[in-house]
Amino acid sequence: MRALHVITGLGVGGAEQQLRLLLRHLPVRCDVVTLTNPGAVADGLRADGVRVRDLGMRSNRDLGAVPRLARLIRRGSYDLVHTHLYRACVYGRIAARLAGTTVVSTEHSLGRAEIEGRPLTRGTRELYLRTERLGAATVAVSDTVAGRLRDWGVPAARIHTVPNGVDVAAFRFDRARRQTTRAALGLPGTAFVVGGVGRLVPGKRFDLLIRAVAALPGAWLVLAGDGPEAGALRALAARLGVAGRVRFLGECGAPGGAAPDIPAVLSAVDTFASASREESFGLAVVEALAAGLPVVHAACPAIEDLPADRAPGAVRIGSASGAGDPTEELTAALRHRMEGGARRLPPPPAVDHYDIRISSRRLLDVYAQALDTPTATPTVTPTERALP
Structure with a gap:
C-alpha cells in the first residue's frame, strides 16, 4: 500500500509531531505533502527517510492548490490519501476525490467552541461537513472528539476513534x-x-x-x-x-x-x-x-x-x-x-493504552475498511471551494 499524508503545515506542533511519530511505526509506504510552512517537523521527517513536498499554498483562498494537489496524487498512484488539520482536510478531500483516490481524514483539534485554536463559525462548520462527505472515514483522536463529530451531524458509522499515541x-x-x-x-x-x-x-x-x-x-x-x-x-x-x-x-x-x-x-x-x-x-x-x-x-x-x-x-x-x-x-x-x-x-x-504501536494497528484497520468501502460521490459546489 502507498499512502500520501496531507497536512496544513509542518512547524512544531502536536498534530505535526504525532504524524512524524506515526510514520515511524506505520508499516505503509508513505509520502507527505504540506500545504505551507515546511518547518522543523519537515526536516525531521526527511531525516527519517520520508519524502516531503511543499505545495506552496499562498493563502487560505489559494484555489490553485486543489488541482496542484490532485495532479500530485495522480502522479504518485497512491492507494489512499490521509489528511490532517482543517485546511488540509478541506482541500485534500476535494483533491483526492478529483484524483479518484480514497481519502481518510484525522480530526486532531476539534473543541467545543474552537478548531485549531480559532473560534468555530457557522461557515467553518458547514464547509467541514460538506467536504467530510467526500471521504471514506473520519478518524477522531479521542472519544471526546468522536462525540463532538456526532453532535455536528457526522454519521457515527463514518467515525473511527484512533487515539494519539506515545513512544x-x-x-x-x-x-x-x-x-x-x-x-x-x-x-x-x-x-x-x-x-x-x-x-x-x-x-x-x-x-x-x-x-x-x-x-x-x-x-x-x-x-x-x-x-x-x-x-x-x-x-x-x-x-x-x-x-x-x-x-x-x-x-x-x-x-x-x-x-x-x-x-x-x-x-x-x-x-x-x-x-x-x-x-x-x-x-x-x-x-x-x-x-x-x-x-x-x-x-x-x-x-x-x-x-x-x-x-x-x-x-x-x-x-x-x-x-x-x-x-x-x-x-x-x-x-x-x-x-x-x-x-x-x-x-x-x-x-x-496510548502506546503508538496500538494506535498504528488501529489506523491500519481503518485504512483496510476504507479501501473496501465505496463512498458516495456528492457534488462539490463552488461555495465549497474556498475556506471562510
Missing part, C-alpha cells in the same frame, strides 16, 4: 538525564520545578502557570514551546518578579536545535501542569505520565475518557461549569505537590 520507552525517566538537563538549564539541584509543554497560545493558559509559580516561593517553571504569546508571557513573568525562576525553552526536539528534547525536559521537572481551556486529546499529559510525573490538568480527554483508576497520578482542576478561580485552584494543587516533595511514579495503565 513509551522514549519517555522513561532517566536520573542521569535529569541531572544533565537541570545543569544545562541552570536549575538548582534541589529546586521544585513545574513543567509545561505546548504552543504558547492563549487557549493553553500558560499565564496561569506563571501566576501560580509566582505565588509559590521557591518553585521554578520550565515552559517548552513557542508561539505568539511568548512575548506577553515573558513580560508577565518580569512584572510578577519571577523572570529568574521561569525558563522559556522555545521549540524543543527540532533537528539540530539547541533546546533539549521533551523527554529530557520531563526528566528534569518534578510535576507537570496543563491548564488548557480545552483540548481534543492532551498528548503532553500522557507523555508526562509516561515519564512518571504527577500531573495537574484542566481539560484532558486522554484522561477523562478513561476510568479514573487508569491515571491515579493525575489530578483535575476546574469544572465543566467554569466555577472557581482557576489560578487559585492550580496554585493550591501545585502547593500540595510541592509540600509532598518530588517523587516519581510508575507509568500508569493509561500510558500503555
